[in-house]
Amino acid sequence: MSLINVTNLTYAYEGSYDNIFEDVSFQIDTDWKLGFTGRNGRGKTTFLNLLLGKYEYSGNISANVTFEYFPFQVEHKDHNTLDVIEEMFPDYLHWKLMRELSLLKVSEDVLYRPFDSLSNGEQTKVLLATLFIKENSFLLIDEPTNHLDMEGRKLVSDYLNSKSGYILVSHDRSFLDHCVDHILSINKTNIEIQKGNFSGWWDNKLRQDNFELAENEKLKRDIKRLSDSSKRTGNWSHEVEKSKNGTRNSGSKLDKGYVGHKAAKMMKRSKSIEQRQQSAIVEKSKLLKNIENADSLEISQLAYHKSQLVELEKVSIYYGDKRVCADISFSIEQGERIALLGKNGSGKSSIIKLICGEDINYTGTFKKDSQLKISYVSQDTSDLGGNLSDYAANNGIDESLFKSILRKLDFSRVQFEKDISAFSGGQKKKVLIAKSLSEQAHLHIWDEPLNFIDIISRMQIEELLLEYSSTILFVEHDREFCNNVATKVIEL
Known part of the structure; x- marks a missing residue:
């Protein structure tokens, strides 16, 4: 076991004013099966490329492992699959490769066919098998399911579940649930890691969202109540202050010291209410930052004259x-x-x-x-x-x-x-x-x-x-x- 430490990571694409990551820090255990989730465009693939050292960034990423990326870019797709594997991993052991291919139900004859003659599913399985026999490597697996049918997804999911030491980017809920034990999520304003599969993370997120929505409504009511109370107290204080120069109904002079003391006391109470109001506003500002905008979509189909x-x-x-x-x-x-x-x-x-x-x-x-x-x-x-x-x-x-x-x-x-x-x-x-x-x-x-x-x-x-x-x-x-x-x- 070793750790990947990400410290104060900040990155923006050249020419962009917006940081994709800003002062981000977290740790990843290299024994984890880490599912990586987040909405399109949030920077999942960018983060994998940062781990691979492809971009310059501020902050620090330290690790005692070699990162390997899936899918591996095959330059000579017309070469036999065995030659492609040797290009990826010249020192591979054949028996280890055959063991992995057997787990993925890939027959040996694919090794002697041109790589581009393999189906997309076969290519996916061959690349995964080759990368997993590299020792001291941590795999960055970027959306392996896009070229897999339902049966292929189940097979690869079972395979990954038997392994460890990878980050998996996938948008297939069932696939993630079956083969990850931690979730790394890129939210709207932060990055967080939770133990468990996707469904567990999603349930926790919904609970947190519902809590924040309820807390937000409560604070909105509190802020309005305190604002109204502050205004009333301020008005009372102002009226009392104005009365310092007035007279009592009996015609006798007011005790200006008493009235001034009362006005000051009312003003102090008003300030206290304002401070409580500001505290409530600050607390409110901490909420709802990571609630996703998922407004309802609409579809308006034309009616047809036949059933x-x-x-x-x-x-x-x-x-x-x-x-x-x-x-x-x-x-x-x-x-x-x-x-x-x-x-x-x-x-x-x-x-x-x-x-x-x-x-x-x-x-x-x-x-x-x-x-x-x-x-x-x-x-x-x-x-x-x-x-x-x-x-x-x-x-x-x-x-x-x-x-x-x-x-x-x-x-x-x-x-x-x-x-x-x-x-x-x-x-x-x-x-x-x-x-x-x-x-x-x-x-x-x-x-x-x-x-x-x-x-x-x-x-x-x-x-x-x-x-x-x-x-x-x-x-x-x-x-x-x-x-x-x-x-x-x-x-x-």
Whole structure:
């Protein structure tokens, strides 16, 4: 066991006026299985890069371990996988590698195939296995689930649970719960570490938020009461002071010493109330700093003149001579939230492309009304660029509504001035979702919409789909999201 000490860490990107981290200090035990969470754009990947020594910063980071980053950047993807592994770790022991690959259910034959011929899931497992056989290393695992199907996520989660000594960035609640024992969270105003899994951290956060909201309301009432009392006491003091030059009803002179003493006493009481009021204001200012803005989203789908929107009966899809799926039968009815599940390569995206109107070679019966309007969210964000205003105009959506949705998904106003190509992966996916929610459509089709998106935003989207009678077909490998949202599951 050793410690990673972070002391007075301050960092801002070059040319930026805002610090991502400011005077941050904490300790990490290298035996921990540390889950790393926080909203998109808060600096999770930036912190991993600081540990790797990629940026200059103020403060100090000290550790007696070597940091290894996942995913490792493979330069020669056309080389055999075994050669790629030797490039990563020239001194590896073959038996140790085979042990790790066996735990991840990866067959030995992948070692003798070109790395780029492996599926995304196989690539993920090979890189993890190689990094975990390096001794005296602490792994920085950045979003390993994005290319894993549900079965792959379960397998990798079990694998990580058998290990220790890593920081894991993931937005999949079930995945985190199964394989971490501490949570490092980047909040709005600080960084904190708690023992336990994500669900335990989230329950604690909700309790703290509810306490602070109740305390905030109590202090608001106290401040108003003290303010009113201070004004009354001040007015009394002023009236008593004015009476020093007056007379009693009997015509006799006032005792000015007594009146002055009484006025001073009232003034002292007024000052005391003001001090208590200021103390209450100071206490109030300590609250609500880390309560996340998670305003409700809205979806306004167009009504359709038929209850059934789409029907597939014994549909098989082909790419050339290769059949990617066979005898698929289901329908989409108004108000249904359908999860399309299956392993990677089982034809989920092909089914979606067929429904969306792409020219797909298929057999069987496929029915879709020509008047049906579909809003589609793609897996791919690589072509996004330009500013948000032009993006809204080019896609024919209301700019104010579009930006309002992005604000609710934790976009700062500064973000609106940046080029979309400079956004994080999660922010780009939010752009696609905000566009989709701004479109007039009868049916929403989302292909892996939650990749890279933070957990709080996932919960917002979840609540949106549950609150409205939305009709949606989606592909998603987040088990918790599927369990909570889907009214029907189609498994390929």
